[in-house]
Amino acid sequence: MGKYLDKIVTALHEMLQIWREEYEKIFTDFGVMLLFLGATIAYPLIYAGAYAPEVLSDTPIAVVNHDQSSTSREFLRMVDATQQIKIAMVKEDLNQAKQAFFDGEVNGVLVIPEDFTKEVMRGEQAHISVYCDGSYFLHYKQVYQGVATSLATLNAGVQVKRLMASGMPEEAAIKSAQQVKLNSYPLYNPAGGYGSYVMPALLVLILQQTLLMGIGMLGGTDRERKAYHYLAPYAERRGGAIRVILGKTGAYVSLYFILAFYMLILVTRWFHIPQNGEPLHILSFIIPFLLASAFLGLFLATFFKNREVSMIVLLFTSIPLIFLSGFSWPWESFPIVLKWLAQISPSTHAIRGFLKINQMGTTLYTAGHEWMILWFQTILFAVLATWRMRSIIKHARNTKQPE
C-alpha cells in the first residue's frame, strides 16, 4: 500500500517538476511570449477596436428628383430620416450622380422620375429607381433596405389615403392596406452589429491558434536543442511519457485559462459585445476546449523538427478554420469533405458552444453536445500525444546524441 502511495507521490512530483520547467521555458522564450502574451492580449483589442462602431449608419446617397412635388419631397424626407441613409447631395441628372458615385462621394443613387406624383394620383403604378453598389456588401444592404423600408411606408400611406377617399374609416383602411402584419425579431444581436457577430468566433480561434503555434514552437526548440535527450529517464518507466504530457499541459492550460478569462469575459465587456450567458458556464465550457487544444498542440509539435516549421504550417490554417466553424458562411452549404474536416478542429465545436452560451444566453447544458465532443477530443489527442512523445523520447535515448 505504502509502495503505491510512494509511486503516486513521485509521479505527481515529477509532473509538477515538468510543469514548472515548462513555465520557465515559456517565460524565457521571447518568441513564445510574443504568442502567448503578446498576440493573445493585442489581437482581441485590435480586432475589437476595428469593429467597435458595430453598425454603419447614414450611408451617403445622391438623389436625382425629376418630379419636384410635395409627395416626392415627403418621400425623400422619409428616406433621409432612416438610420441607414443620408441624402448627401441632389444632382440634376443620372450621369452627374454616377460621377459622384465613381468618385466615392456617395454609395448609391435614388432616381424619382418626372411623372411620379401624377401617376400616383391617377392610380397608375409609379416607379422609382435605386442604384446600389453591389461590390461592397454592407453599402448595398444599407441603401437597399433604407429605400425599401421608406417605400413600404409610402405605399401603405397612398393605399390608406385612397381607401379613405372611397369612404372607408381610417382604422379599417390601415388594416385593409396591409392584410397581414409581420413582426420580425432579430435574436441575440438585435442591432445587427458587425463586431458582435465576428468577435466571439475570432476570440475563440485566437486562443486555439496562438496556443498551437506556441506549443509547436516550444516543441521545435526542444527538438533543435536535442532536449528530448534529457527526458530519456522518464521513458525508462511506465507512464513516463504521460507525466511529461500532463506536466506540460498543466503549464499551458493554467496560463490560457487566465487568457480565456481576459478575452471571453473582460474584452467582451469592455467592447460591449453581448454577453448573455453566465461567466461560470462559459469558463466551465472552455476548460475541455483548452485541454483538447493543448493536447492537439503537443501531438502536432512532435512532427516539427525546427521552430519555424510549426509557425509556417499552422499559420495558414487560421483563416480556413474560421470559415469551417460555420459562423460566417452557413454550415449547410459546405461540401461534405469540409464538414468532416471541420469536426477535427476543437475550434469548430468551441465556437458553436461559446455562441450558444455567450450570445444566446443558454446554459452549459444546452451546449452539452459540443462540450462532450471537446472532452472526447481531449482524450483522443492526449492518447495520440502520449504515444508520439513516448516514441520520440525512446528514439532520443537510443541515438544518445552528444551535445
Add this chain to the structure above:
Amino acid sequence: MIKQLQHMGWYRVTQRELRRMSSRRLYLLLTLVFPLISIGFFVALFSGQVPRDLPVAVYDGDQTSTSRALLRMIDATPSVEIAYQVSTPLEGKAHIEAMDAYGMVIIPEGFEKDLIRGDLPTVKSYYNNAFLVAGGLINRDITTAVRTFAAGVSYSKHVKKGEEPLQAIVKVSPVKLDKHILFNPYTSYFYYLVTCFLPVMLQIFIMSSVVYAIGVELKEATALEWLNTAGGNIIHALSGKLLPYLFIFGLLMTLTYTIFFQYFHVPLNGSHLILGYNAVLFVLAYISIGILITSIFPSVRMALSISSVFGALAFTFSGLTFPYQAMYKAYVVGGQIFPFSHYLKVFIDQALKGAPVSASFSGLVALNLFLLIPFLVTRRLKKMAQNEKYWGKL
C-alpha cells in the same frame, strides 16, 4: 548567352536558390503545397455559391389551408427550408438554441378567419442574428414571402369586388421599386469573399516564403556565402534570390484569376491590363514587406511571427466587409500600410465596377511606393549578411 549570364551575380544566386529550394521540403510546402491547398479549400467552400435551404422551424397555430399556403410560399424561397413543424413555440426556441434552425415563423391561431374578416393577423418571425449572413438571408426571404402573400390576398379581394386585374395590382402596390444593382448582378456575398480570401491567403505565403528564404541564411550562417555568390552586391543577391518566388507567386496569381473569371464567372468589366499590373504589384509589394520584416528581425521565427500578424490583420483593415466609413479614423489610416487594401480597391474598381482608369491611379501609386522599401534597407541587410552577430538566432 548563358555564359554571359553566369557572370551576373543575380543569375548565380538564382541558380543557388533553386538548388536550395529543391533540397528542402519546406520550400515546396510553403510555395506550392499550402497555397494550392488553400485555393482548393476556398474553391470547395464557395462552389455551392449562394447558401440555400437554411433550416427554419415553423409553428402553425392555425392549421388551415390558408396558413399552409403561406408556409409553402416561405418554404419555396431560395434560402429557407422548413425543417421543423413544431407543436409549441418553445419547441421552436429549443431548435434555435440548439442551432438546428436559424429562425422560427409563428402563425397565430385564427389566422385565416382574421384574414377573411380583414382583421390584420400578425405573423411573427424570429431569426438568429448572431449569424449575420444566414439570419439576414432568411429574414429577407420571409419578409418577401409574407409581403407577396399579403399582396396576393389584397389583390384577390379587389378582383372579387369586380375590379380589373391590372387596376388591382396598382391598388396593391401604388409605387414599385426598380432595383439596379451595380457591379454585382447576383448580389451575392460570395463574390466579396471569394475574390478577397484567395489573395489574403497568398499574401501570407508570399511574406513567409521571403522571410524564411532570407532568414534561414542568417540562421544557418550561410548569409555571407549568399552575398559572395552575388559578388558582394546586395541588390543582386536579393533580386537573384527572390526571382523564383516572384515567378511562382505570379503563376499562383494567374491561377487565382483564372479561377475567378473562368470558373466562378466573376464580372470582368474594366481594364485587363491594369488588373494584371495590379496582381504583379501585389506580389512585389508583399515581397518588399517580407524584405523589410527580415531586415528588422534577424531571427527567422520572430520575422515569421511578425509577418503572420501583419498577414492576419490584412482582411480586417481592408474595409471590405466592415467598411472604412464606419471605422475609427486611426484604423482607416492604419489600413493604408497594408498592400492588400490598395490591391483590393484596384481589383474591385477594375474587375467588378469597370471604373475609369483614373479611379485606380492612386491605388497603383500606393502599391508602387511599397516597392521602394527594399532600397531603404539594403545597407542594413548587407551588414546583417556580413556580420556574425546577426547569425544563428533561433
